[in-house]
Amino acid sequence: MQPVAILIHRIGPYHRARVNAAAARFPAVAVELSSTDTTYAWDAVATPELERITVFQDVDVDTVSGSVLAERIGQALRMLKPRAVAIPGWSAPAALAALQWCVNSGTPAVLMSESQSDDFARSWWKEVLKRRLVSLFSSGLVGGSPHVAYLTTLGMPGNRVFTGYDVIDNDYFAAGAASARADAVSLRKRLGLPERFILASSRFIEKKNLGRLLDAFARFRTLASGTDWKLVLLGDGPLKPEILATASRLQLGGDLLLPGFQQYEALPTYYGLASAFIHASTVEQWGLVVNEAMAAGLPVLVSNRCGCAMDLVREGRNGFRFDPLDTEGLAGLMARVAADEGERLQMGETSRRIIAEWPTARFAAGLEAAVACAAPVRRAGLADAALTRLLMERAGF
Numbered sequence: 001m002q003p004v005a006i007l008i009h010r011i012g013p014y015h016r017a018r019v020n021a022a023a024a025r026f027p028a029v030a031v032e033l034s035s036t037d038t039t040y041a042w043d044a045v046a047t048p049e050l051e052r053i054t055v056f057q058d059v060d061v062d063t064v065s066g067s068v069l070a071e072r073i074g075q076a077l078r079m080l081k082p083r084a085v086a087i088p089g090w091s092a093p094a095a096l097a098a099l100q101w102c103v104n105s106g107t108p109a110v111l112m113s114e115s116q117s118d119d120f121a122r123s124w125w126k127e128v129l130k131r132r133l134v135s136l137f138s139s140g141l142v143g144g145s146p147h148v149a150y151l152t153t154l155g156m157p158g159n160r161v162f163t164g165y166d167v168i169d170n171d172y173f174a175a176g177a178a179s180a181r182a183d184a185v186s187l188r189k190r191l192g193l194p195e196r197f198i199l200a201s202s203r204f205i206e207k208k209n210l211g212r213l214l215d216a217f218a219r220f221r222t223l224a225s226g227t228d229w230k231l232v233l234l235g236d237g238p239l240k241p242e243i244l245a246t247a248s249r250l251q252l253g254g255d256l257l258l259p260g261f262q263q264y265e266a267l268p269t270y271y272g273l274a275s276a277f278i279h280a281s282t283v284e285q286w287g288l289v290v291n292e293a294m295a296a297g298l299p300v301l302v303s304n305r306c307g308c309a310m311d312l313v314r315e316g317r318n319g320f321r322f323d324p325l326d327t328e329g330l331a332g333l334m335a336r337v338a339a340d341e342g343e344r345l346q347m348g349e350t351s352r353r354i355i356a357e358w359p360t361a362r363f364a365a366g367l368e369a370a371v372a373c374a375a376p377v378r379r380a381g382l383a384d385a386a387l388t389r390l391l392m393e394r395a396g397f
Helices: 013-023 066-080 093-105 124-134 145-153 170-182 184-191 210-223 240-249 264-273 288-295 327-339 341-355 360-372 382-392
Strands: 004-008 028-034 052-056 084-088 109-113 139-142 161-163 197-201 230-234 256-260 276-279 300-303 319-322
Touching: 004 013, 004 093, 004 360, 013 028, 013 360, 028 066, 052 066, 066 093, 084 093, 084 360, 093 109, 109 145, 109 360, 139 145, 139 360, 145 161, 161 360, 170 184, 170 264, 170 288, 184 264, 197 210, 197 264, 197 288, 197 327, 210 230, 210 240, 210 327, 230 264, 264 288, 276 288, 276 327, 288 300, 288 341, 300 327, 319 327, 327 341
Parallel strands: 004 028, 004 084, 028 052, 084 109, 109 139, 139 161, 197 230, 197 276, 230 256, 276 300, 300 319
Antiparallel strands: none
């Protein structure tokens, strides 16, 4: 049977787990567009168990011209002769190059998307262009219910849209967190971690809303006078100087810990030793860190702007959703979670049960279903060909 080609910007631990799950159900090949990128500092991931092709070695695909993209991606796909191509998104030049190849070769294209209607300001003319591009895809694999809703508004029939795109290896985080808890005293001493802390993990960029998170934590300390709770913030990025300045202004001192960016292997330990997790983004297509925290058995506080919030957070049962602009409300939720250990433990167990419905097998099943119903929808006209060529040279659509 011809394989399904799964396009990935750069293969990381999350992609490896998903593609492994897919390959257990049907022939699948990971088509890695770049062996490096300028966004994530993950170590290189070996995948000896997977069939894998890398299109650009040691070059970030985002720096390559549209004509070279079309040539090199076309070469890789012609060699594979896939029965379908799963493409991440509709805007990146590499995605458009792959879509162009699918249309020209008559190969079904599956759109993998985590866009939702309110994650960015929408303009009518861009939505018109998106509808035209989406009409060239055969089916879709998306994160959850908000993403299904948005893709159907762009013209994809609902019976051709499946969920499971945004999943992680739940067992890995569950086992790692349990191991950390079994050796908690030693690990806390080695890592300098307190007995009770709220964990956050993100890049230090504007949309992660870390300034307001620190404001809310400072307010929480006032509400819970004398509390020994700390905030541990994993990550790094261009806004680190601003975060340090905010922490100084708020006089957080030793109540804020910044262990830096942590590789995949270290993450379960931090989740296992934490008491709760928070994700405060003002813009977030999904938020895989929430999956990780839930698999580790933590109560979660999640911004209502996160694409995962609607499907993963059951209000008052495994955590709470909040307005990321409302620091006072967020501080109150921190105080509520910190107040009752029994409730926290119960919420953590509920998190485990909920995230068990979102394993890597869900990605595999969703992609399999999307491929099964996939067929070339229509041939691209001259306008479609011109549009894809134009957008391939103009990243950021």
